[in-house]
Amino acid sequence: xxxxxxxxxxxxxxxxxxxxxxxxxxxxxxxxxxxxxxxxxxxxxxxxxxxxxxxxxxxxxxxxxxxxxxxxxxxxxxxxxxxxxxxxxxxxxxxxxxxxxxxxxxxxxxxxxxxxxxxxxxxxxxxxxxxxxxxxxxxxxx
Ligand code: HEC
Numbered sequence: 001x002x003x004x005x006x007x008x009x010x011x012x013x014x015x016x017x018x019x020x021x022x023x024x025x026x027x028x029x030x031x032x033x034x035x036x037x038x039x040x041x042x043x044x045x046x047x048x049x050x051x052x053x054x055x056x057x058x059x060x061x062x063x064x065x066x067x068x069x070x071x072x073x074x075x076x077x078x079x080x081x082x083x084x085x086x087x088x089x090x091x092x093x094x095x096x097x098x099x100x101x102x103x104x105x106x107x108x109x110x111x112x113x114x115x116x117x118x119x120x121x122x123x124x125x126x127x128x129x130x131x132x133x134x135x136x137x138x139x140x141x142x
Pocket of ligand 1: 070071074075076077078079083084085086087097104105106108109113114115116117119120121122130133134
């Protein structure tokens, strides 16, 4: 009889261990994907820029703007009329500058020079957008 009760006690211990293990797995952290899903933010910010609202501080995943639209809104202010010595949109005005190489033109656009303000005043423009705009300006005077 004593022998049987020892076996019963051992069986009971095993059952308790299995139950504890099963219970513990219910609180397991889960896979990395499951954790990410649980702690993910409620929504994702997506700002759609429009011509009027372009001045906004938030630049998050908006669609890249078209070079001509950037030129019209920012660069043309000086470059159409040649304000403050800005090269007008003519081949003569641009030839010597183009001869310096596109990298030089991009560098002036990013950093400014003389009366040319840094980023041509388009502070929420990405580098890619500015490069596209310079390319567009150069192409349209050739
Ligand atoms: C406030 C007036 C002004 C605005 C706005 C402006 N520019 Fe200019 N830009 C100038 C002036 C002035 C120069 C001549 C600078 C010099 O060579 O000293 C110039 C020169 C340039 C050059 C020639 C740089 C070189 O190295 O020869 C590029 C390219 C250019 N601007 C691009 C742009 C772009 C792109 C924008 C708009 C995103 C823009 N500019 C907006 C005034 C302006």
